[in-house]
Amino acid sequence: MTALRAPPEARAADAGSPEPVLSLRKLAVEFATQGRSFRAVDGVTLDVFRGRTVALVGESGSGKSVTIQSIMRLLKSPARIAGGEILFRGRDGRRRDLAQLDERDMRTIRGNEIGLIFQEPMTSLNPLLKVGAQIAQAIRLHRPVSAREADAEAVTLLRQVEIAEAAARATEYPHQLSGGMRQRVMIAMALACSPVLLLADEPTTALDVTVQAQILRLLRTLQEQLGMGVLFVTHNLGVVAEIADRVEVMYGGQIIESAPVDGLFDRPVHPYTRALLASLPDADAPHVPRRRLAVVPGQVVDPRHVPPGCRFEPRCNFAIGECRTPPPVAQAAESHEVRCLRWSVL
Amino acid sequence: MSEALLEVSGLSVHFAARQAWFRTASPPVRAVQDVSFSVAPREIVGLVGESGSGKSTLARAILRLIAATSGSVRFEGVDLLGLEGRALKNVRRGMQVIFQDPYASLNPRMTAGQNIAEGLLLQGQSARLIPGAVADLLHQVGLPRDAANRHPHEFSGGQRQRIGIARALAVQPRLIIADEPVSALDMSIQAQVLNLLLDTQEQRGLALLFIGHDLSVIRHFCDRVMVLYLGRIVESGPTEEVFANPRHPYTRALIDAAPVSHPARRRARGALAGDPPSPITIASGCAFRSRCAHALDNCRAQVPALRHVGLQHLSACIRDEF
Numbered sequence: 001m002t003a004l005r006a007p008p009e010a011r012a013a014d015a016g017s018p019e020p021v022l023s024l025r026k027l028a029v030e031f032a033t034q035g036r037s038f039r040a041v042d043g044v045t046l047d048v049f050r051g052r053t054v055a056l057v058g059e060s061g062s063g064k065s066v067t068i069q070s071i072m073r074l075l076k077s078p079a080r081i082a083g084g085e086i087l088f089r090g091r092d093g094r095r096r097d098l099a100q101l102d103e104r105d106m107r108t109i110r111g112n113e114i115g116l117i118f119q120e121p122m123t124s125l126n127p128l129l130k131v132g133a134q135i136a137q138a139i140r141l142h143r144p145v146s147a148r149e150a151d152a153e154a155v156t157l158l159r160q161v162e163i164a165e166a167a168a169r170a171t172e173y174p175h176q177l178s179g180g181m182r183q184r185v186m187i188a189m190a191l192a193c194s195p196v197l198l199l200a201d202e203p204t205t206a207l208d209v210t211v212q213a214q215i216l217r218l219l220r221t222l223q224e225q226l227g228m229g230v231l232f233v234t235h236n237l238g239v240v241a242e243i244a245d246r247v248e249v250m251y252g253g254q255i256i257e258s259a260p261v262d263g264l265f266d267r268p269v270h271p272y273t274r275a276l277l278a279s280l281p282d283a284d285a286p287h288v289p290r291r292r293l294a295v296v297p298g299q300v301v302d303p304r305h306v307p308p309g310c311r312f313e314p315r316c317n318f319a320i321g322e323c324r325t326p327p328p329v330a331q332a333a334e335s336h337e338v339r340c341l342r343w344s345v346l
Numbered sequence: 347m348s349e350a351l352l353e354v355s356g357l358s359v360h361f362a363a364r365q366a367w368f369r370t371a372s373p374p375v376r377a378v379q380d381v382s383f384s385v386a387p388r389e390i391v392g393l394v395g396e397s398g399s400g401k402s403t404l405a406r407a408i409l410r411l412i413a414a415t416s417g418s419v420r421f422e423g424v425d426l427l428g429l430e431g432r433a434l435k436n437v438r439r440g441m442q443v444i445f446q447d448p449y450a451s452l453n454p455r456m457t458a459g460q461n462i463a464e465g466l467l468l469q470g471q472s473a474r475l476i477p478g479a480v481a482d483l484l485h486q487v488g489l490p491r492d493a494a495n496r497h498p499h500e501f502s503g504g505q506r507q508r509i510g511i512a513r514a515l516a517v518q519p520r521l522i523i524a525d526e527p528v529s530a531l532d533m534s535i536q537a538q539v540l541n542l543l544l545d546t547q548e549q550r551g552l553a554l555l556f557i558g559h560d561l562s563v564i565r566h567f568c569d570r571v572m573v574l575y576l577g578r579i580v581e582s583g584p585t586e587e588v589f590a591n592p593r594h595p596y597t598r599a600l601i602d603a604a605p606v607s608h609p610a611r612r613r614a615r616g617a618l619a620g621d622p623p624s625p626i627t628i629a630s631g632c633a634f635r636s637r638c639a640h641a642l643d644n645c646r647a648q649v650p651a652l653r654h655v656g657l658q659h660l661s662a663c664i665r666d667e668f
Contacts, residue, residue, distance in 0.1 A: 059532040060503075178621040179397075208396035209559065210618045213603035235533060238562070238605025242612060261609045272534075279537035281566030282607050287586040289569060290390075290544055293537035299502050300532050 019089055020047035021197050021229040022071070027084035027099075029063070029070050038304045039082065040066045042253040048197065048229040055240040055261070056233045058250035061303045064233045067250075068201050071231070072116055073098060073106045088114070091196055112142040115190030115228075119202040121182035125174040131185045132158070132170025138192045157188040162218060180211035184218070191222060198223075200232045204239060216242050237280060241265060249273050252301040252311030259336040269338045271346065272296070272312045310340065318342055350384035350420075351553050352408070352441070352521055357381045357417035359400070359407045359577075363626060375626050377403040379577040380417070385521065390547065390554045392568030392585065394561065394600065396622045400577040401557050405523050408555075409443055410434065421521070439469070442519040446526035448510035452498040458484075458509045459494030465516035483512040486549075487542060504535035508542065515546060522547075523555045528563065540567060561604045565589050570658075573597045576625055576633040579652065583659030593661035596634045632663070640665055 029041035041063040048054045058064040069075050071086055086098040090113050098106070110116075118124050126134055135157055136150035145153070151170075158166035161184040174182055183203060190198060200219070204212040220243065223230055232243060240247055240261065247264045249257040249272070257270040268274045278294040298315040307313050309324040316323065320342065327341040358381070360374040378400045385391050395401040407414045410426055419426045424437050445451045452461050459480045466476050481491050487508040498506055507527060514522055524543065528536040540563065547554055558564050564571055565585055572582040573596065581594040592598045599618040606612055620637045623629070629636055631646035638645070644664060652660040 059534060180621050208622060209561070209605075210396065210599060210603040211621060212605075213618070236605065237533065238607065241606045241609045244609070265608045265610075276534055279534060280607070281562040283562040283565060283589075283604060284607050284611065287565060287589070289585075290548070291566070292541045292544060293566070295537045295541060296534035297538075299504065300534060 018049075019095075020049050020087075021089050022048040022231065023085070023087040024067070024071070025085040025087065027067065027070065027086060028082040029066050029075065029079055030082035032078050032080070038306070040079065040253055040303050041070065042306075043084070044250075044253075044255055046248050046255065046258065048231050050196065050229050051223065051227045052245045053223065053230040053232055053243055054246045054248060055244035056231060056248050056250060057235065057237065057240050059235060059300045061252070061300060062250040063253040063303065064235075064250050065201055068116075068199050068231065068233055071098065071199060072110055072114065073101070073103070088197070108142070111138060111190075112193045113195055113197065115193075115195035115198045117183070117186050117190050117198070117200050117203045119205045121179075121186040122174060124186060125182060127174055130171050130173055131177070135170075135185070135189050135192055138189045142193045153192070154188075157192060158185070160222075161185070161188045161191075162214075163188075178211075179207055180214065183207065183211075183215055187215075187218065187222070191226065194226060194228075196228050198228050198230045200230060202234055203232075205234070205236070212239075219243065237277065252306050253303055254311055254339060256312065256339045257337070259333070263333060263336050267333070267336075269332045269336070269343045269346075270312075270340050271316045271318050271342075275317075318346055349386060351387045351389075351422060352385040352555070353418075353420040354384065354408060355382040355418050355420075357404070357407060357419060358415045359403050359412065360415040376628060377577050377625055378407060378414075381574075381577070381579055382417075383572055383579065383582065385553050385555055387520065387553055388547070388551050389570065390556060390568045392564040392571040393555060393557045393574060394559065394564050394571060395574035396559060396600075398576070398622050398625055399574040400625065401574050402525055403577075404574070405443065405525050405555070405557055409438065409441065409523065439517050440519055441521040441523060442514035442517060444507070444510050444514055444522060444524045444527045446529050448503075448506040449498060452506065452509060452513070454498050457495050457497055458489075458501070458512075461498070461509060462494075462513045462516050465513055469517055479516070483516055486515065486546065487512045488538075502535075503531050504539060507531060507539050511539075511542060511546065515550070518550075519552065521553045521555065523557070525557045526559070527556075529558065529560065536563070543567075561589075561601060562607070573600065576623065576628055578633065578649070578662065579660075580634065580663070581659075581661045582652070583656060587656060587659050591656075591659075593655045593659065594634075594663045595638050595640050597661075599637075 024044050024046050027041055027044040028039055030037050030039050044067055056064045070081055081099050087095055088098050089095045132154045135154035139150040139153055155166050155170050158170055163169050163184050204215050244261045247259055247261050248255045251272055257273045268277050275296040279296055301311055310327045313319045313323040322341055327339050329337050329339050330343060332338045332343055357378060359378040360376050363372040363375055393401050406412045408419050414427055421437055421440060426437055462480050462483055463476050466479055480494050484491060484493055489508050528539050556568055568585050571585045571588050572579050575596050581597045592601055603618060618637055631648055632650050635641040635645040650662045650664045652662045655661045
């Protein structure tokens, strides 16, 4: 088992080090078209530590996927980083601001020190290349190993993402594999160079529940083995409850609540988080036929037309006049922050 | 069961497998196999299954959007599968369908109002009354009156689903088949649409066949639930009983795999291994046995029949101890 291991220097650096592997500081992403511009991500600050999973949860237009793309520097025009820092602490322990790196430097990090997995593996796998060869390619892109060694490592990696008959599967094409198997291949590829940070953008959304459970479990196991930090984007609060250590709730381009996972589910503070949790059918509550669900009124905010103050104000049952100016971030409990003026009186 | 609104019996849908000219005929894809169930007036019945389970094929066969291979579909006592032309149209008006993606089922060139009015026109409603009727329907589904003049692309996903519901209601159906109606919606919008479906169901005394893969939604919503695996019902019964006391190993695995509602309930479970197999190559005997931790040699002998394990609770597993 040579393929998947945390590099020794990473372990050493990690031991007793409270420094995050990734720190976003007031990250802003702007979309500009024909003289009009809007911020899809507006002042996002968060930390991801080694061996920990941070869930970035939000609805469509919340800015969660754009945040991931900007960390990887994969934003395409008309989107651009308009401000803030993306501080990444690599294997060598050096901290760099990815927002300032040029494409050449980014290439040494992307797919090497930072891995990425998406919702739909079919769009990121090459349909014309056998999956083993694709993984080997990813290995050789960043590491000086022979083709034969890379091929052997690819099979080991497939085994480690729990693909049965790995050697035989390595010689198949993506279309010959099931959706769950393709997602495993993509995970194997993302982990080929033992990244210190894994970015996961809705990796289980397109999968059946039984396969989703397998993939979530696999990600947890691999994280324990590798000690990497994981930033996991999802819209599903059940998945958050399954996988996160910490949760960042996004709405309209901002983080509106940030807490340890237990704290968020036990004592959600922001009216949006509270309404959202209340609106979910609770599988553990007694079954009451035809009971109506609690509802978050109105429509999801359109990032192109955000209200001037609190982004949730137009839908909030507790909004007052002052909510039309931007609310400050308040400390609701230990390491539990909320962007709401009225959290303490609700 | 004369009181059933919809009665499906022995329904099978087979598709011819793709033929290659140099190959001899391959066996057909058995998408739906020998499915029987009924829906009573005002009842909400859930149909759960993973991809490839045949749940959408079953819905389409009931609506006769695709041809069934055998079996019967009786709606208010009339067998749909033998009908053609006008007679079929008349019966089919009693059941309407709502799809996961309303965008694909609304005509993008027509306004929301025109989309809704189509059903009214087909019903022979006089043109003079249509604007009023459309306004009533929009109001019922919680959309403003001026929505009638806008096109589908001007609405959000949740609003489009409301238009889809309004259009379904326009022809006064007794049964609505909802195929994953909230799966594509944002989570804060799902509850709105589910509540709207419940309200309409109650006000109009509708029956609902609710197809989905999200167990928490199904459990919340349905009176009765049926679990489909590779085209066959493997378990069915009153919702609460099936969830509290699942008898088929597959149902149990599905419930175990569903994400928890609180991090404290995370469990170190043994996730069900393997992928749902393809309906092209269904093994002999119990189709689930390849993934089942409790399979015996006997499980390959024959397809297990649905047996009563409770008053209205059926399970297709030969083992009793589950």
